[in-house]
Amino acid sequence: MRIVADENIPLLEAFCGDLGTLTRVNGRNLGRDQLLDADVLLVRSVTRVDQGLLADTPVRFVGTATIGTDHIDTDWLKARGIAFASAPGCNANSVVQYVLSVLSLFLQRSEKRTLDGLTVGVIGAGNVGGTLTEVLAALGITVRVSDPPLEASGAERPFASLDDVLACDVISLHTPLVEVGLHPTSHLLDRQRLAGLCENQLLINSGRGAVVDNRALLERLQQADAPLVALDVWENEPSPLPDLLERCWLATPHIAGYSVEGKSRGTEMVAQALHQWAGVPMSASLDNLLPPPPVSGLALTAQCGPLEALHRALMTCYDPRDDDARLRKLFAGAAADTRPSFDQLRRDYPVRREPASMEVRLEGHRETARLLSRAGFRVTG
Incomplete structure (x- = not known):
């Protein structure tokens, strides 16, 4: 079996080395000529997989090691009899970690x-948005959720109007990119809706870049009463508007879901589907492949109040300002074409583990232990 895979999918050698020959490629620049002798294609969200890429190739299995599938023409794959697998929910905890860290800052x-x-509005309540909503509510935060497709499907949860969600202190975007249909999300936050946000609000986008009109957002951020904005995803990646990046409060290179666990779970899920398709049992286990966390333990005394304890634990585990600094340094000296360097930040991303990898030893109030536990940390003491 000949497998062509994005170079940013981790642990594939361990999970799929028993299935055949593995060739690593730049997923953003992948072309049809690289697939002329491939049986399997494994991608991430930067690769558009459709007839233009796969026509007249021998590819019979496509897997994406991501939650989202809006970069895959699944209808065409189905019509051609090409097997397909994705990784729903794989990096939900990683994105939640990102949002909690930004929120704490x-x-x-x-x-x-x-x-x-405090009120937090969540737009899109799928794998990521749904998990985020549960964690925020467990922390005691008032959450308002907008997801018209999910609401129309009869899902049993309270939903709010988009206007009510956009009135929250913090707005977090987690929708797929939908261009047409009853509920399009492309430029969902357009010039008019951005104008309604105020300087006391925070807008976080770790979903899809084009859900926000980036040029309209740049115009809004040039006004005196502009909201704070944290962007992890951008229109025209890997070449976001440099002026927009400069005006964002926090700017990161599409890494919200890039915890070791998040990426590796995606690999494991797609590898499992590939082994099932090939009729070969999978022997590798994720538990034996994860690297140790940079920090495995944190000790907090009773002098640290609940919210301060949560902040210190989140920042010890993951501080998004580090990613912000790396991206700004890149653009500060960038030439017109920043494509290779933007992707290099993602390819060479440092080891980042999720809260469950860290034990917090605590001398403090029950409320502190409750907050830390509900944010995902292992609490002792």
């Missing part, structure tokens, strides 16, 4: 000492 900036009264 926002609370520090706002000098808030409590979560009382």
